[in-house]
Amino acid sequence: MSVSQSEFLAALLDPAAPVPEGLLDDQARPAGRRFSVYRNNVAVSLTEAMHQAFPVITKLLGPQNMDGLAGIYLRRHPPASPLMMFYGENFPEFLAGTEQLAHLGYLPDVARLELALRRAYHAADSQPIAPDALAALPPEDLMQARLGFAPTMQLIRSDWPIHAIWRFNTEDGAPKPEPGAQDVLNTRPEFDPAPQLLPPGGFDWITAMQAGQTIGQAFEATTARTPAFDLGATLALLLQGSAITSVTIERPET
């Protein structure tokens, strides 16, 4: 009577399934609830991992609701790798597809923000440019410059006020969220990820810069859609977040 790992696994993930025959107690009786130790270990450890990964979602839903969702999630999306730091990658889509949560439309984007924070926490280190490196450039050079960004930097665009929701649930005394779309820039100044609210147009400009445009090209494209775009404020957020790692200037050939 042998028990394959497929059988063991199937019974592990289905609490209603019978314990595989061939698993015994000390007197050669069926293992019974001894098998439940493994079921419990798996469910508890993966549920705990979801609590740690998504503290704001857990707070918004309440720990018990989060336990229930984590239990469904682990059966639908068991970890695909032993790196638990990346467990939960499918959680935003899972939340978006969960009908009972449809009235909380902001949850998937808040989950995306929490995933971004965790990715940034573990992302590669890099050397930021000096804070005055851009200010020192003549204006014509500045407009010709292309920028490289830190692996820790991430952008999240949302139809919901996710930055305000995140702050309200993580900072004492943060203002109550007001309705409205928000774009978030997540940076990691040293070791702790810091999400910042981007001014209008900031998301488009940084996205254009990531695609390799010059500061001038990206500025023109952005102001065409968002005349009020504040380049200085956007650059300040990037510099404070140690998010710019290189400045490249290609001078026109003379």
Place this chain on the structure above:
Amino acid sequence: MLDDARRMQRLPAAPGVGYKPQHYAEILDQPGPVGWLEIHAENYMGDGGRPLAQLRHLSERFPISVHGVGLSIGGEGPLDADHLARLKHLVGWLNPASFSEHLAWSTHDSQFLNDLLPLPYTDATLARICDHIDQVQETVGRQMLLENPSSYLAFAESTWSEPDFLREVARRTGCGLLLDVNNVFVSATNLNYSPQAYIDAYPLDQVGEIHLGGHDEDQDDHGQPLLIDSHGRAVVDPVWALLDYVLDQSGPKPVLIEWDNDVPDWPTLRAEAKRAQSALDRIPA
């Protein structure tokens, strides 16, 4: 940068603790008898940030033991080549004093279960484990230690005792062994055998490291005690006594306190390390 002296070191026959980031500053300021630290390999497989920066700094002060919890050495399928490459990278970068993994499986069909799942002790399992350990030692480029599990049930198909199985794995592969004394106590209670008899049958000469940890108490369907390896509390007296029994025969060894859940404050964990130091001190020279 690691200097040559660090490259040559092994784990000292001293107390170590499982490293928790919340203890970072206090470990550096007030290590007490703690002579080395153990990390879970998978927590240091990110690309950068605070975990690797802390580890780099700690490795300048303490010998480090890299303890993998996710390689699934007992898996029926092939080892995860990506994960093996990550281990090779971490061990190459850190050059730890020890590298260990578990006699268990945790991955099947690309699903990782985040638990150490049990194996039947058969000739087929033995051959597979030995192949996998050969592959690990060849890839990572150094000897590994293999840890005995805590058992909650037995397999009808098993034909080897656990100590004999481990002895044979070590003989065939040249790997060393990590003896988890709490796991021996837990398994012996759950499967109703003598922990001392287990130790008597176990190849203590292959032991490169000892683990101690706390366990929870439950009952099975028949009201029999069912101990659960939780790493969530202090080591109990009978496990300390079993440690003495081991050390009397093995001589001094590196002894680790594992406390992974409901992690206590540093003085509490350090007190456990002091008790391990006392156990090492009482071994006759």
